[in-house]
Each structure stands twice: as C-alpha cells, then as structure tokens.
Amino acid sequence: MKNIMPYLIVLFASINMTHAQELKSPSGDLTMHFELQENGTPTYKLSYKNKEVIKTSRLGLELKDDEKSLLNDFKITNTETATFNESWTPVWGEVKTIQNHYNELAVTLTQEDTERMVIIRFRLFDEGLGFRYEFPEQKNLVYFTIKEERTQFAMAGDHTAFWIPGDYDTQEYDYTESKLSEIRGYSEGAVTANLSQTSFSPTGVQTALIMKTDDGLYINLHEAALINYSCMHLNLDDKNMVFESWLTPDSNGDKGYIQAPTTSPWRTVMVSDDARDILASKLTYNLNEPCAIEDTSWIKPVKYVGVWWEMITGKGSWNYTDDLPSVQLGVTDYSKVSPNKTHSANNENVKKYIDFAAEHGFDAVLVEGWNEGWEDWFGHSKDYVFDFVTPYPDFDVEGIHAYAKSKGVEMMMHHETSASVRNYERHMDEAYQFMNANGYKSVKSGYVGDILPRGENHYNQWIVNHYQYAIEKAAEYKIMVNAHEAVRPTGVARTYPNLIGNESARGTEYQAFGGSKPNHVTVLPFTRLIGGPMDYTPGIFEMDISKFSPNNNSHVNSTIANQLALYVTMYSPLQMAADFPEHYEQFMDAFQFIKDVAIDWGDSIYLEAEPGQYITVARKEKGSSSWFVGNVNGYTKRTSKITLDFLDKDKKYEAIMYADAKDADYKTNPQAYKVTKQKVNYKTKLSQVSVPGGGYAISIMEVK
Template identity: 75%
Template sequence: MKHLTLMMCFFLGVILSSKAQLLHSPDGNFTMKFTLLQDGTPTYELSYNGKEVIKPSKLGLYLVDDEKSLLDGFSITDTKTATLDETWTPVWGEVAEIRNHYNELAVTLTQKGTERIMMVRFRLFDEGLGFRYEFPQQKNLVYFTIKEERTQFAMTGDHTAFWIPGDYDTQEYDYNESKLSEISGLFDAAVTANASQKQFSKTGVQTALMMKTADGLYMNLHEAALINYSCMHLNLDDKNMVFESWLTPDAQGNKGHLQAPCVSPWRTIMVSNNAADILASKMTLNLNEPSKIEDTSWIHPVKYVGVWWEMITGKSSWSYTNDYPSVQLGVTDFEHATPNGTHAANTAHVKEYIDFAAEHGFDGVLVEGWNVGWEDWIGHSKDYVFDFVTPYPDFDVEGIHQYAQSKGVKMIMHHETSGSTRNYERHMDAAYQFMVDNGYDAVKSGYVGDMLPRGETHYSQWINNHYQYAIEKAADYHIMVNAHEAVRPTGVCRTWPNLIGNEAARGTEYQAFGGSKANHVTILPFTRLIGGPMDYTPGIFEMDIDKMNPNNHSHVNSTICNQLALYVTMYSPLQMAADLPENYNRFLDAFKFIEDVAVDWDDTKYLEAEPGRYITVARKAKGTNNWFVGNVNGKQTRESNIVLNFLDKGKKYTATIYADAKDANYKTNPQAYTIKKVKVTHKTKLSLNSVEGGGYAISIIEDKS
C-alpha cells in the first residue's frame, strides 16, 4: 500500500526570511540554513541536534569560456517548499518497503547582469541532506560547459576518515584510516598498482567518504543519481578542513557539457550518532527516480558459481592458445590453433560447474574466457578487441545451453570490453540478442584498462553515459547487468533495477593479487555500498593461493566464517560462491550456509556497527520467517553480544551457528571453525567470539512442529 502526501507549504519544516532560509528534517533533528553572502554567493550550512556539522559552505559552478561563472551576483527570486511522505516497493532489496520522507526547499536564484537562472533544491531527511543544482529552460543559459563545480563541505574539525585516493579511473584501493590532516602525508603509499589509474591531488579522495568526529558523530559524503554528469571526487583544503567537489574531466579537460533544462546529481550528507543508521539509510535510493521499467517480472536475484577464480589465481587461463603474438578477429585462425591446455572455459569443464550448481541449488553459472580474443585483450589501446558472439573452438554454446537448461541452471554471460566503449556499443545489440537466443538473462560486463576513446577515463561524463546506455539497452532485451570497473553506483538501481550489481571497488580478486587488509570488509558497507550493491564475489575457502597455483604466494586475509558472513553483511541481490567446487567439497558442512542463505530480503536489522572495526547484520529472507545473521570483524578479536529480539514473539527457531574456533587465525589457521545448533527465541542472547579478520554466520529457521 502506498501513501503519498505532497503539500506546498511554508510551515512544515521551513522558516523563510529575507536573509536566510531554514529547512528542518521531518523529525526536527537536522536544520539546514541557506544564505546569500553580500556579493550574492550562495552558501549552506547544516546542524544536527543543535550541533554544527557542516560550516558555511559555498555553492556554484565555474564555466568554461564565460566571463561570468555561476558563482556570485545572485539574488533570490523565488522559493518553494514541500514535504513528501511515501512508501514504495523495491524490485529487490534489503527490505520489503522503503519509506521516502523529506522536507524540501527549492531556491531560485537569478544572476545580476546575465539574468541567468539557477535553482538549488534541498531535501532534508531524517538521515541527512541531499541537494542539487537545477537549470530550467531559459534564454540566457542554453548550452554550457563546466570547468569545475564549486560545492563545498566545510568540516568542523580534523575528523577521522576512511578514504581511498581520488582517481579518475579506479576505486580498487585498500582503505586508509587517518585524520583529515594526515591524508597528504599518506597519499603516495595509499596508491597501489592498477591496470588503469590517474590521481589528481595529494589531498583528493573518493566518495562515499566515511568519517567520524572527535565527539562521536558519524558522517558520510556521497552523491546520488549520477546521470549525464561526471563523477564527483572531493579535494581537501587541509589547512581549513574544507572539501570541495572535483569533477572527473573528459579528454579535453572539461568537467561536463550541459544543455538546459538539466540537473546535477544530488550531493549527499548523512550524519548520525549511531554508525548503524548510516548503513540502514535508504536516502541514496530515495533521491533517485522510480523505476522506468514497467514490467519487472524478469528481474530476479541470483546466486551463482563460475569459471573465474581459477583464472584470477593463475591456475587456469582466459586465452585458448599460445600460438599467436597477437590476434585479429575475423582473420586469426582459431580452428587450427594449438590449445594451450590451460583454457578453463571449455565445454567439459563448464559442465562440471553446471553439475555443481544444480546439485547445490544455485541459480546460475558464470563463464569467463569463452569468446575469442583473450590472447591480447589488454594494454594495446586496441579498438576491436571482442565481438561478444564468437566462441573458442572448445566452447559449445548451444550444447552448454541445452545442458544447463536440462539441469535447471541459467548461464551468465561475460562481456569484457577492455575499455573499448565504442566497440561494445558497436556490437551491443547483436551481443544481447545472442544472449536471448542462448538462454542468458544476466551479463557481467568489464572495463579493464585505459578507456577508448583515448584520453577518456572511467568516470567522465561521456563514459558514464556509456554505462547508462548499456543498462537501458539491456533492459530492452530483458537482461540484468553486473558492471565491473564501471563508475561507483549512486542509487541508479532504483530507476533501472536490472542493474543488479556493480564492482567499482577492491573486490575479492585482490586477495589473489597480494591480499587486502583484514578489516577491508568492515569499511566497504560504509563507503562503496552506500550507493548500491556490490558484486564482491565472496566465499573463498582455500586461503593459500599457492595450493592452486604454485607461482602465486598470495593469502586470503580472512577466516572461513568471515567469508560466510559476507553473504549477509555485503548486501547484494547477486551473490557468487567464488571458490572452486573441489575446495567447497572439502568443507561441505560450512558450505551449507552458502547453500541456505537468501539473496532477497523482507527486513534488515543492523545490530552493531563501527567502521573499520565490526559489522553485525540480521536479515529476514523474502517470503519466509527465516533469518540470517552475519558478523565481520576487523583487526582486533572481540566478543560480539547480540539479542535476537527481531524474531517473532511466541515462536521458536533453530539457529545453526558457524563461528571462528578459539584457535582460528586469519593468517595461520583460517579454516578453523565450529558449527552448533541451538534452540532460540526472541529473548535469546548470544555472545560469540570473532577473531581478527574473522566473524560468524547464523541461519535461524522457524520451527514448524
């Protein structure tokens, strides 16, 4: 049931005056103040529970080739206020219903001399503030180019931040925890190698940026509804503790080409005295438009396995042959090439994965390296890399389709673009139709390496428009998208719910590239996942990579129970059991949790949370009365104490607890765990050991007897 109330008003949460505009959140805890300085510069400030959290901060845009930017000289020519309180139903999600409740102030500004109009729209929720720039149809501002956006976030102190380097091409970094004043000194060490990367400042960081103040407030800065605009980073003036927006440039160095009427993405600020509130917030989704897909019946959550981890570890290869120093599609003869003996995407091997998926109740099987071109796919600034429809000689598309269909398993397509966006768009219709013809309804796309056209980066306006084009084109073919190396999500999955996953962060693959910090997964939900679900690819059971590839001495910095918990703590409607079947077969009792855990939910409770330290989450499986709990722990062993008061009163449940053993250690004894079953009710209290880099997972099944 949906309740919608829209009221134009001057009394619900807003006080207007000639000098300042005040906007209050529905619960009254937040107050936003908008003011014009004497020179007509727009500013805002934000307080929470009477305490200043954003000091007066300037707004506006620098324009290219224009003698007068949109920075000052403004007067207020109109104000409109509204409140909205509605409930909407997501296609998939952490909860069955989402409440969207805010008070709004829209300030129309007219610039003296140019008579150009710019509106700043503020929405204040109980979780925080969203605001954006709007440019209505007008004679004096039609086509314009952004040199930079001047959106400031003036901090009230030298907060503790969880940050990664600002970069136009990648978010695949381990997170750093430091004072804001320490970022510049730590920046060079924070930059680690990637296939494509470009930093812009020693104090530049990426959103979503998570911070904690000295007096215990949690703050998050991000953006929502990134459409037809470049990705926003933040550059810190560490003398004055002021962040300013830093947009990603295009190949010409411009930050955006706009045509009125148009809007910017929302700039978001969340604040709470409880870190769990940041995780539970749906503000980012609420700042996006409702679904543009009328019939969403074909969109569904997916739990899958795949031919992937064995290539990531170096056990197997994506390429089919070693005969050629380079290949050209349509010219290179693969039919008479010598197989290299390590190609994983072969028919017999893929059928083994299909059998495993069918036996253990998985929905799908992903296969990477099935299509010709992997012999020289990266690092050559090569336009025509793949055609996305031609298989290697040892991959029987039709035979695999029929075999998977007979087992009740869906195949998941893989499209690696090698950053060549023009080539992907050239082949996109044929590739999606090929998927439809062969029973694929989901695609994992990739953008590894430097982008083409040359000079573009992964997060520029032009490339962001490509990602959006791919999502919308996929919807025409009823295909779900899981985009890797694309721009980090900003809640667009509400508008286009066929976007069921993204990578856009340092995922599990880096555990095979030298490892990630043991507390990495206690930070990601506060940062990367604020904008939408991540295809993190959890579920690794064999932590010593050299047991699969003797030449790779990486170690997965996690215990098995930590890997189990990720299916609950790292929310996604798309979840992979990433390890090899033979490794799961060694620990089938622990693998039972991955078999059982849901991927779609009716309710979610964040039981305890502290960024970089620990997260404990309980989720209720869609359409059932069964709950799953996950706990991931950071760098210090601790006792996690929780109460199961989210369970229904008067009902009994059986809890299966997968916990770190007393002697578990993510470095030396990661496969040590215990499993026990206990009867529980809503009054049950649990105290569980969670080691460094460890955690626990619990399935709670209602007793029917």
C-alpha cells in the same frame, strides 16, 4: 506505491526575499541554513542535534571560457517549501518497503547582470541532506561548459576518515584510516598499482567518504542519481578542513557539457550519532527517480558459481592458445592453432560447474574466457578486441545452453570490453540478441584498462553516459547487468533495477593479487555500498593460493567464518560462491550456509557497527520466517553480544552458528571454525568471539 501523505507545496515569491532560509528534518534533529553572502554567493550549513556538521560552505559552478560563472552576484527571486512522505516497494533490496520522507526547500537564484536562473533544491531527511543544482529552461542559459563545480563541504573538525585516493579511473584501493590532516602524508602510500589509474591530488579522495568526529558523529559524503554528468570526487583544503567537489574531466580537460533544462546529481551528507543509521539509510535510493521499467517480473536475484577464480589466481587462463602473438577477429583461424591446455572455459570444465550448481541449488553459472580474442585483449590500445558472439573451438554455446537447461541452471554471460566502449556499443545489440537466443538472462560486463577513445576517463560524463546506455539497452532485451570497473553506483538501480550489481571497488579478486586488509569488509558497507550492491564474489574457503597455483603466493586475509558472514553483511541480490567446487566439498558443513542463505530480504536490522572494526547484521528472507545473521570483524579480537529480539514472539526457532574456532587466525589458521546448533527465541542472547579478520554467520529457521 502507497502514498502516506500527499505532496504539499507552499510557494513564496518576491524579488526582495530575505537572504536566509532554514529547513528542518521531519524529526527536527537536522537543521540546514541557506544564505546569500553580501556578494550574492550562495552558502549553506548543517547541524545535527545542535552540533555543527557542515560549517558555512559555498555553492556554485565555475564555467569555461569567458562566460560569467555561476558563483556569485545572485539574488533570491523565489522559494518553495514542501513536505513529502511515501513508501515504495523495491524490486529487490534489503527491506520489503522503503520510506521516503523529507522536507524540501527550493531556492531560485537569479544573477543580476546576466538574468540567468539556477535553482538549488535541498531535501532534508532524518538521516541526512541532499541538494542539487537545477537549470530551468531560459534564454540566457542554454548550453554551457563546466570548468569546475565549486560545491564545498566545510568540516567542523579534523575528523577520522576512511578514504581511498581520488582517481579518475579506479576505486580498487584498500582504505586508509587517518585524520583529515594526515591525508596528504598518507596519499603516496595509499596509491597502489592498478591496470588503469589517474590520481589528481595529494588530498583528493573519493566518495562515498565515511568520517567520525571526536564527539561521536558519523558523517558520510556522497552523491546520488549520477546521470549525464561527471563523477564527483572531493579535494581537501587541509589547512581549513574544507572539501570541495572535483569533477572527472574528459580528454579536453572539461568537466561537463550542459544543456538546459537539466539538473546536476544530488550531493549528499548523511549524519548520525549511531553508525548503524548510516548503514540502514536509503537516502541515496530515495533521491533517484522511481522505476522506469514497467514490467520487472524478469528481474530476479541470482546466486551463482562460475569459471572465474581459477583464472584470477593463475591456475587457468582466459586465452585458448599460446601460439598467437596477436589476434584479428574474422582473420585469425583458431582451428589451425594448438590449445594451451590451461583454457578454463572448455566444455568439460563448464559442465562440472553446471553439475555442481544443479546439485546444490544455485541459479546460474558464469563463464569467463569463452569468446575469441583473449590472446591480446589488453594493453595494446586496441579498438576491435571482441565481438561478444564468437566462441572458442572448445566452447559449444548451444550445447552448453542445452546441458544447463536440462539441469535447471541458467548461464551468465561475460562481456569484457577491455575499456573499448565504442566497440562495445558497436556490437551491443547483436550481443544482447545473442544472449536472448541462447538463454542468458544476465551479463557481467568489464572495463579493464585505459578507456578508448584515448584520453577519456572511466568516470567522466561521456563514459558515465555509456554505462547508463548499456543498462537501458539491456533493459530493452530483458537482461540484467553486473558492471565491473564502471563508475561507482549512486542509487540508479532504483530507476533501473536490472542493474543488479556492480564491482567499482576492491573486491575478492585482490585477495589473489597480494591480499586486502583484514578490516576491508568492515569499511565497504559504509562507503562503496552506500550507492548500491557490490558483486564482491565472497565464499573463498582455501586461503593459501599457492596450494593450487604454485606461482601465486597470495593469501586470502579472512577466516572461513568471515567469508560466510559476507553473504549477509555485503548486501547484494547477486551473490557468487567464488571458490572451486572441490574446496567446498572439503567443508560441506560450512558450505551449507552458502546454500541456505537468502539473497532477497524483507527486513534488515543492523545490530552492531563501527567503521573499520566490526559490523553485525540480521536479515529476514523475503516471503519467509527465516533470518540470517552475519558478523565481520577487523583487526582486534572482540566479543559480539546480540539479542534475538527481532524474532517473532510467538514462534520457536533453531539457530545454526558458523563461528571462528578458538585457535582460528586469518593468517595461520583461517579454516578453523565450529558449527553449533541451539533452540532460540526472541529472548535469546548470544555471545560470540570473533578473531581478527574473522566473524560468524547464523541461520535461524522456524521450528514448526
């Protein structure tokens, strides 16, 4: 890490301080005002280039039982201001180095009658604001229970928003575009079926929330460093256009158990008049602690294939037999039952994927359904579902490991917990030891279904702590984690970069469950990806699922060119080629891009961006002169025009473009694409038509 500027603190202390404080961003474009109201209620407001972003909004926490809440009757007893500027190097990422530059104001508030202290710390970056509550060690505030956090975000207008319903258990929804005032009317239709879901309000939404004002400002509300605290949703007072935080409760209805000294997560407001700035921002990461893992040499980006899509689409099955009405691990004898002949995680099929990975340069092979217990894994409120170490009879763990090793391919473990977190913690050490013994360096974990213990939610404090425990325990065994159905990320991967991926949103699997909106992937980078990379599992080439799974009439709402572009626009150090080998073999010229595209980047430039409409990104491979460009398009056909001025001026390149053909259509002709080559340099201008649900991908290699 290189410090560009030392950390400077100027301290002011007085028991009669002014109620108003002002903080400006390093560039001066953003201004934050803090003020105590007459009754001692803390408030803040935020402006950008003299435009109101957040109107006067209250801060504080409501406590449970008869305790006086931390809402009002405060006086300012101390302030600290600081400037901080550094650059740090991520283990993996969109850029080689990240600048962390902010101005800070920390206001110490003391409640007059209780003498309890709370510090509200504000950090103002050029792209937005982060603030949190801090509870110092003190005799009058040690243990307390949060009834609700009352942080407000008062909007300055009826903005256009891209939102998903507030839900304690899932983020797997398509995004709805509407005015804030229309959320209530759209809410019922926005809630679609999921295996575990708990909506809480007709005006509740989830973060990260992206909005656009009528005068062209882009505003993003989110949180950073979610540690030992409940996940924050937002509930809208749609008469006054005021969002208020809404924490996820536990089985008792409590929102958090707090022991001082501690801090809340950061609440974040990103703002710009250029949508590209929102995508490029590293504010969320910068509000997390530096890397806690001393030796990170074992953490490597991964490009993989796997036994997965065939089960998702219904072509194959996770379970080994159809003979068993129930399974009791340690009691059920699989040698006495008949295989169902649809079980996908068998030695022959897995070796096919290993061979394909070895031939085409992929790092790893994921196998789901390899372990005993899938016959009755879901829907029975069953605690002891899996032991994560016992394979089915047709999956030879040691033999598969040896075969993969001989081919230079790693195996990727799968741990489906069926949301029984106690059972997973019970087996975690043994499961990770088993992975170490058999050469598995990464694990895809899943939390499908209602959480056990019963009554807990996927996003409350206790379960958030479980996800963190799994990451930290995995780090002890040098294992990378890709957590599905877990809480959406908040930049914690800066501190624990072995959290190499998450799902936590509506991924490609939903294309096999009825399809996702064609513009879905033009929204996710503005929302879900603000907190960290997503294991979106792109790369589907056969869009008509009924062709290979007759009982599934779903259609992938995307063109092949769009699927290729996702490897660039949907940033992740963990990228899957999700389709079947035989489908790639039909389109080997398009598959070449998936083989070539990098997964770790030295630089990223957002060329075009408008939420819900289009995104165009150029990324430079880390340690290489090669660039890759991706464009994804929404509902409206458009012409993307870019200049390659990011290329080195003294180098010549060849560009290979994979684009929608003229007659391409995401519904009727999704496999229509064209591949062209041309010599390019930093002066080259490119113009390309992207059809609805389409896009293009470009690989740009130096010619020596």
